[in-house]
Amino acid sequence: MLKEIEEQKKIHIPEEELKQRLSTAQNKLFELQMQLKEKKLPVLVVFDGYSAAGKGSIIGKVIKNIDPRFFHVHTMQKKTEEEKRKPFLYRYFVKIPEAGQFVFYDTGWMEEIVRKKAQGKYAKSEYENRVHSAKNFERQLTDNGYLVMKFFFHISKKEQKKRLDALMEEENTQWKVTKNDLWQNKNYEEYSKVCDRYLEETNTSVAPWYIIDATEKKLAQLQVMERLVEGIETALQNENIAVPIPQNVFPLKQMKKLSEVNLDKKLTREEYREKLEKLQQRLSQLHYELYKRKVPVIIAYEGQDAAGKGGNIKRITEALDPRGYQVHPIASPEPHEKARHYLWRFFNRLPKTGHIAIFDRTWYGRVLVERLEGFCSENDYKRAYNEINEFEKELTDWGAVVVKFWVQIDKDVQLERFTQRQNTPEKQWKITEEDWRNREKWDLYEQAVDEMIAKTSTQYAPWHILESNDKYYARIKAMKILIEEIEKKLH
Amino acid sequence: MLKEIEEQKKIHIPEEELKQRLSTAQNKLFELQMQLKEKKLPVLVVFDGYSAAGKGSIIGKVIKNIDPRFFHVHTMQKKTEEEKRKPFLYRYFVKIPEAGQFVFYDTGWMEEIVRKKAQGKYAKSEYENRVHSAKNFERQLTDNGYLVMKFFFHISKKEQKKRLDALMEEENTQWKVTKNDLWQNKNYEEYSKVCDRYLEETNTSVAPWYIIDATEKKLAQLQVMERLVEGIETALQNENIAVPIPQNVFPLKQMKKLSEVNLDKKLTREEYREKLEKLQQRLSQLHYELYKRKVPVIIAYEGQDAAGKGGNIKRITEALDPRGYQVHPIASPEPHEKARHYLWRFFNRLPKTGHIAIFDRTWYGRVLVERLEGFCSENDYKRAYNEINEFEKELTDWGAVVVKFWVQIDKDVQLERFTQRQNTPEKQWKITEEDWRNREKWDLYEQAVDEMIAKTSTQYAPWHILESNDKYYARIKAMKILIEEIEKKLH
Known part of the structure; x- marks a missing residue:
């Protein structure tokens, strides 16, 4: 799925159009949260992707349009001692939203799975078991009426390097760069392959992946907001089951109007x-x-x-x-x-x-x-x-x-x-x-x-x-x- | 998924109960066909599985309970010259049911994919492409309101051998045994692995697999009929999207009432x-x-x-x-x-x-x-x-x-x-x-x-x-x- 996104990156949206679409999406999201509350739809949004792709700041932008009583953001830090002593899915399961609420996960269950896979830390078939669990978890949520939207933030190796370097230069941002981040950039190609495989394997119709070109922040924000609006609108229209519309991941050509x-x-x-x-x-x-x-x-x-x-x-x-x-x-x-x-x-x-x-x-x-x-x-x-x-x-x-x-x-x-x-x-x-x-x-x-x-x-x-x-x-x-x-x- | 089924085979259903459940399922299926017609639900049923597992004869049993105006059975023989000159999915796509009708495929798109894979006839990534196409096809159908039910008929290597030998012995049934059937039995373990992988990869929540223990015909018929009834009932209850209930594939123990x-x-x-x-x-x-x-x-x-x-x-x-x-x-x-x-x-x-x-x-x-x-x-x-x-x-x-x-x-x-x-x-x-x-x-x-x-x-x-x-x-x-x-x- 990642190769196609590289191609889509070439599509240019003029500044004026971008601004206007962004404001439309913001207004719609604002309206939708009330309907969502009323219809008791629980919405679980996962942000995954490369390090330094800007997940956190996009979440910050998105939640500005939502009433604080209606959402939670969960940033997954290192596991606590408590969490280490619970099953793999525990920390994600206990944080699922109530009916009528949003929950945003700043990195979900994908991260640990692909990192360990890429670093060769899984024993035979352990990776397959994790993928299996992840798929079951997502299906259980959607079968029970949850809208699950998964975003993968994509930046190039070069862009990632640039961002990590910038963070490293400043004394007050150095701490943000972890060993894993550096490892990821160094092994970008290998890591991408593992991500790509995972994305393909878990790209189900009940919980499809949306790959976001995160090179430009405004553009990334627009893509996330528009997908969210579309996903929620679709889910509100469906009865019982909240199946979102899959992403159009094909390589597109820039066209005139x-x-x-x-x-x-x-x-x-x-x-x-x-x-x-x-x-x-x-x-x-x-x-x-x-x-x-x-x-x-x-x-x-x-x-x-x-x-x-x-x-x-x-x-x-x-x-x-x-x-x-x-x-x-x-x-x-x-x-x-x-x-x-x-x-x-x-x-x-x-x-x-x-x-x-x-x-x-x-x-x-x-x-x-x-x-x-x-x-x-x-x-x-x-x-x-x-x-x-x-x-x-x-x-x-x-x-x-x-x-x-x-x-x-x-x-x-x-x-x-x-x-x-x-x-x-x-x-x-x-x-x-x-x-x-x-x-x-x-x-x-x-x-x-x-x-x-x-x-x-x-x-x-x-x-x-x-x-x-x-x-x-x-x-x-x-x-x-x-x-x-x-x-x-x-x- | 196949290993678990081996375990489930050990569950015994007494003759009396089997008979009674079969007749319940038959009656229900008969009632459901009218509702299906009314609600314009199209139902696509695929029978896949090992050679000589008895797919054809089970289809014969199932359709006895359906009004002939409401269903079609498509037996996939060797591709015609016409079909060879069309895209892979052509022969399956053109046979999909109308709204309110059943279509039964006696072997679907799985067979060609796993056979070629097992016989090493695919070039690099060709297998992945086929699986991808198959998944998209199924998702397109279900997204557009089709109920897609996929059955995989399972028998052991020994049982298959016994059945093939029996067919070979009689002069008037010899022709039924193809080279592929014999190849399959000879390479049963290898072939099973390929099937298992395909089943796992295409076991989506919108079109899940149902593995049928086909050792005993009556039992196989019961399993198919009950799953069909359950699937149709579920789809009729859902609006817009016909998501069936996934099979409980876990190894079970025989328990007392x-x-x-x-x-x-x-x-x-x-x-x-x-x-x-x-x-x-x-x-x-x-x-x-x-x-x-x-x-x-x-x-x-x-x-x-x-x-x-x-x-x-x-x-x-x-x-x-x-x-x-x-x-x-x-x-x-x-x-x-x-x-x-x-x-x-x-x-x-x-x-x-x-x-x-x-x-x-x-x-x-x-x-x-x-x-x-x-x-x-x-x-x-x-x-x-x-x-x-x-x-x-x-x-x-x-x-x-x-x-x-x-x-x-x-x-x-x-x-x-x-x-x-x-x-x-x-x-x-x-x-x-x-x-x-x-x-x-x-x-x-x-x-x-x-x-x-x-x-x-x-x-x-x-x-x-x-x-x-x-x-x-x-x-x-x-x-x-x-x-x-x-x-x-x-x-």
């Missing part, structure tokens, strides 16, 4: 003709290569109504051998599809190896139309980003090329095209009442699309935005990207 | 005096040994009202150094205790190493008074047997001696003692309205106690029944057992 996309890009008819011909020839060759090498390709199209998806798809299929591809127009699910997991109908339409499947609208309906029309619950669509990333990971691990296009136009162009459709008898079937209704929700859609693109642009299957005010430009760009992605795979 | 206990055992006053003195001396010595060797001891007392727990405890404490033990009388929980996990107040009262804690009434209140008075939900007490076994496992793993006494009298003796208490002024405080009310529920209590003793008599912490119509006999027996258990530990 739709409002930042320049839609003025254009091609002349001549440029378009010329490029199209060459690209289609190339694609045609590649299709044969794909077939021979048994590489499956999945192309996903999403975009506003009248954005030009159909025409875009047509230019691609023109270049393909009809025996080797299939286009799947996706409408509302049939009853037998609706009765199953929402990814089922897409699993059912996967191409065979060596074939191409083109989806005109996709599984992203979950976080677009289903979200906005309320066809699924809030929990459902929030969970879906991770579920979809997992789904596409399965596909790329299988060996598929996954290319996702968001076809973008602006509001004026859409109006123009709608009007044209309505006024052209042979195009009237293309425009419905629903299109006009969707248009009214333009801003809400844009927000949902931005969130979707940010959360599902994984490095193995990122979104590509096609500026489609000019259809020529969009078609050529799509084809170029597709060719590039296939070439990358076939290298 | 209370009605089979002979309560006529007696000691004369002289015998009692003589034995008591010797035993108390021995216990006193042992207490010192325990202290020196830092072994903690936990003694748990449960029993009917007026069964003589108090007097029994007194004879033990008389022999102990007061600085080294504590008696904890357990009444209804205080508000701050009630607001936490029910095991919390017992965790809080654990002895230090080298000390003895005696509990007059215990954590078993969960499956006795809380169950019978409805202080906890049905799910809560059903889950509790496993939770308590886990708790006591933690204690014995820590190094503690755990001794549990059920102090048993019959209904007449209780009445006699109640009446005597009421007629003796200095004993009147011992008898309350509640005692009389409890007495009315005698039969229900007995049923609950039988279930408790059967399900929590683990080999590391079994129940000991003290026949206490004659208090002398009960006291001497308790002391003998306690001494024996401590001596075993100190050997």
Whole structure:
């Protein structure tokens, strides 16, 4: 899990946005504590991670937003003589929260387990037993209605060294640095591996891990607060069992917001003709290569109504051998599809190896139309980003090329095209009442699309935005990207 | 997980009881299918396990109780050419049930994973990736409201050999035995280890494994049916998320029912005096040994009202150094205790190493008074047997001696003692309205106690029944057992 986080660190959040999101999260947390009290939900929050990652100071920030009567912070120091004479889980169990209260553990049961493991202090199978106990403990809590949220604070070896050095330099902070801290930094790679294994082994759906990039304090605080808010909201919505939403741990690419996309890009008819011909020839060759090498390709199209998806798809299929591809127009699910997991109908339409499947609208309906029309619950669509990333990971691990296009136009162009459709008898079937209704929700859609693109642009299957005010430009760009992605795979 | 099952195999269920429980389960399953349909719960049942363990024939038995419109059985044969050209999970995903329906998989995704692992056919980290995919798949299903129940059918190497040989002998069954089956039997130990690891790794709380002793067909059928009924009942009670109750996988001892206990055992006053003195001396010595060797001891007392727990405890404490033990009388929980996990107040009262804690009434209140008075939900007490076994496992793993006494009298003796208490002024405080009310529920209590003793008599912490119509006999027996258990530990 740690490798993926390294990648996520590259995502930059502008200062202004960070501030605003932080204040939203603070306000929400403040509101939630009363609901939590009322519904008697006990919340146990564990902060684990590397030494000097700043756990303590983040806890300090988080509790500022909570009424002091509603929480306890437990800092796990060296074990007392009393604690040494009790079972391993004793000190953690006796500190669990009452119903309706928060408890924060500044380092939980993970620390001792991974430290001893990394330092070779466990006899055979002792490590496995501890992991087993930890998992049972967490499951017993969640089965009995506790919300358990586990955070792992991550910093790089270099960053840790820098922080430890700074602490060592000042006389009044020297004492904070322990032998273990220094050992950890010296054996960072080895220690990380042990942590990674433990995180993977104990990353259960009832008590998942949230890995926090703790390089920047404000950013770390934001991540913790937002996860806390989400976790509590989810738990309050569930009855009996407080299952939180798992972290989306996939390596993401930094993406633009739709409002930042320049839609003025254009091609002349001549440029378009010329490029199209060459690209289609190339694609045609590649299709044969794909077939021979048994590489499956999945192309996903999403975009506003009248954005030009159909025409875009047509230019691609023109270049393909009809025996080797299939286009799947996706409408509302049939009853037998609706009765199953929402990814089922897409699993059912996967191409065979060596074939191409083109989806005109996709599984992203979950976080677009289903979200906005309320066809699924809030929990459902929030969970879906991770579920979809997992789904596409399965596909790329299988060996598929996954290319996702968001076809973008602006509001004026859409109006123009709608009007044209309505006024052209042979195009009237293309425009419905629903299109006009969707248009009214333009801003809400844009927000949902931005969130979707940010959360599902994984490095193995990122979104590509096609500026489609000019259809020529969009078609050529799509084809170029597709060719590039296939070439990358076939290298 | 497989080792524990070997132990559970030793538990014998009489023919008559088996028949009766089977018919109860069948009727319940029949009723449940309609509720399941109504609540639109999709149920996915996977049968995995050793070759020739009889999965197919059990599925045949189970579906007899279900309306054919409500289920599908999928037998996973060799992959078709089509399936070979799709992602690993494809064939399983496309067969998931619709809402309100059952689907049975005759072997699921485990089989391929463990076979390839055991036969060394996976490249580095490929096995880990598969396990990861499997876990994600299961979590995605359960997060989206599916009930996922996984059964693993277990038979011994010898039994498997016998069955395979029998199939090979008959000309018309020979074809059923594959190369893989023979390979599996030949490499049984190695293969079991791989299975065991996989079971442990994928035994999540949202989709736990149920290990089925498949030596006897009827018994296997009973186990499957009862687990199915329990799982569906639990899922129907939960909103949104269908978390089943985990299997109680601890090695159990065969225990008598209370009605089979002979309560006529007696000691004369002289015998009692003589034995008591010797035993108390021995216990006193042992207490010192325990202290020196830092072994903690936990003694748990449960029993009917007026069964003589108090007097029994007194004879033990008389022999102990007061600085080294504590008696904890357990009444209804205080508000701050009630607001936490029910095991919390017992965790809080654990002895230090080298000390003895005696509990007059215990954590078993969960499956006795809380169950019978409805202080906890049905799910809560059903889950509790496993939770308590886990708790006591933690204690014995820590190094503690755990001794549990059920102090048993019959209904007449209780009445006699109640009446005597009421007629003796200095004993009147011992008898309350509640005692009389409890007495009315005698039969229900007995049923609950039988279930408790059967399900929590683990080999590391079994129940000991003290026949206490004659208090002398009960006291001497308790002391003998306690001494024996401590001596075993100190050997």
